[in-house]
Amino acid sequence: MPGLVPSTSTSHLFCRSLAAARTLSAAAGHSSSSTSSSSVKMARSALDEVTDTGAFDRTPSTFRSFVSRDASARFPAVAGRYHLYVSYACPWASRCLAYLKLKGLDHAISFSSVKPIFERTRESDDHLGWVFPASAGEVPGADPDPFNGAKSVRDLYEIASTNYTGKPTVPVLWDKQLKTVVNNESSEIIRMLNSEFNGIAENPGLDLNPAHLQASIDEVNGLVYDAINNGVYKCGFAKKQGPYDEAVTTLYEALDKCEEILGKQRYMCGNQLTEADVRLFVTLIRFDEVYAVHFKCNKKLLREYPNLFNYTKDMYQIPGISSTVNMEHIRKHYYGSHPSINPYGIIPQGPNVDYNAPHDRERLFL
Numbered sequence: 001m002p003g004l005v006p007s008t009s010t011s012h013l014f015c016r017s018l019a020a021a022r023t024l025s026a027a028a029g030h031s032s033s034s035t036s037s038s039s040v041k042m043a044r045s046a047l048d049e050v051t052d053t054g055a056f057d058r059t060p061s062t063f064r065s066f067v068s069r070d071a072s073a074r075f076p077a078v079a080g081r082y083h084l085y086v087s088y089a090c091p092w093a094s095r096c097l098a099y100l101k102l103k104g105l106d107h108a109i110s111f112s113s114v115k116p117i118f119e120r121t122r123e124s125d126d127h128l129g130w131v132f133p134a135s136a137g138e139v140p141g142a143d144p145d146p147f148n149g150a151k152s153v154r155d156l157y158e159i160a161s162t163n164y165t166g167k168p169t170v171p172v173l174w175d176k177q178l179k180t181v182v183n184n185e186s187s188e189i190i191r192m193l194n195s196e197f198n199g200i201a202e203n204p205g206l207d208l209n210p211a212h213l214q215a216s217i218d219e220v221n222g223l224v225y226d227a228i229n230n231g232v233y234k235c236g237f238a239k240k241q242g243p244y245d246e247a248v249t250t251l252y253e254a255l256d257k258c259e260e261i262l263g264k265q266r267y268m269c270g271n272q273l274t275e276a277d278v279r280l281f282v283t284l285i286r287f288d289e290v291y292a293v294h295f296k297c298n299k300k301l302l303r304e305y306p307n308l309f310n311y312t313k314d315m316y317q318i319p320g321i322s323s324t325v326n327m328e329h330i331r332k333h334y335y336g337s338h339p340s341i342n343p344y345g346i347i348p349q350g351p352n353v354d355y356n357a358p359h360d361r362e363r364l365f366l
């Protein structure tokens with residue numbers, strides 16, 4: 001891979017630290033690929049997505065095709081044809097998983113999770129990323145690649161596109177028939193799952209994006225994506241005080257706003273569950289367990305916001321949702337995969353919040 005120093009070291013923690021340090025130094029300017037102004041900048045990992053000002057700047061997703069209910073489409077909504085590769089740790093992948101459960105699509109679209117902690121994806125370079133376990137049972141909740149024999153998510157992208165040099169991210173909506181990535185942008189995958197698979201969904205009547213709430217959903221998504229979903233990453237990956245301070249301020253202004261909204265209604269767009277709630281939930285459920293410590297989002301804990309905290313419990317207790325939350329993977333991933341933030345990979349013991357505890361939201365907003 002251009003710009004990264006080949007290494008023969010194994011993937012234990014110390015080597016991961018060295019590898020990340022090398023990736024960081026490449027991102028900081030010792031790599032021809034990362035500094036060339038004539039070439040398109042393609043991030044290999046989140047650590048490459050930090051600008052010269054020290055702020056985190058996410059790269060857009062690459063595969064943007066759509067599955068359609070139209071049987072003659074290139075990617076028709078057919079049962080058994082697609083597989084969703086996720087990491088239980090990843091909030092973006094988890095929102096897709098939540099849709100599989102809510103729409104009753106988990107029998108028509110298979111899914112599997114990678115291992116929680118980034119590892120070397122090649123012997124020949126030091127890229128760190130998502131890998132599959134060698135066998136079932138190696139890591140509870142993670143499965144070997146059932147269709148392509150891939151060792152890593154990077155392998156999958158290279159099957160789909162031989163010259164793919166971007167960041168190999170999850171989620172991946174995979175077409176088993178054409179052996180390619182249909183789409184790797186979760187905001188688009190969830191829209192497809194909501195509307196295109198109703199012919200094979202067990203819960204086709206559930207519309208998480210109804211026309212009459214569209215404007216409100218888009219408005220909430222606008223606030224939540226930038227300030228909260230991506231905002232926590234901006235806090236965590238900032239490499240200078242200024243961008244961190246700015247991201248934290250924006251994050252807590254948005255959380256305060258959500259707290260206020262949720263004091264008046266059960267969900268973010270009224271008293272009906274919508275896409276906006278699924279998108280907010282995946283960040284809130286990780287907040288106190290990970291983001292508060294690992295990403296330095298500790299100005300206030302989720303547990304100190306009565307409405308947001310009870311709302312998170314309310315969402316968690318929707319049938320099917322708790323199965324999409326694997327706190328073991330979440331904690332292992334964040335604390336173990338970013339050695340530049342947590343060099344020794346130590347996982348804090350707390351706080352083990354009980355999201356199954358009672359809340360009063362159903363009765364409050366009858």
Ligand SMILES: N[C@@H](CCC(=O)N[C@@H](CS)C(=O)NCC(=O)O)C(=O)O
Binds near residue numbers: 089090092128130
């Ligand atoms: N825009 C993408 C973002 C997905 C994304 O950033 N996924 C992260 C995990 S939470 C990932 O796979 N990162 C790989 C890496 O950093 O190497 C989406 O929403 O689907």
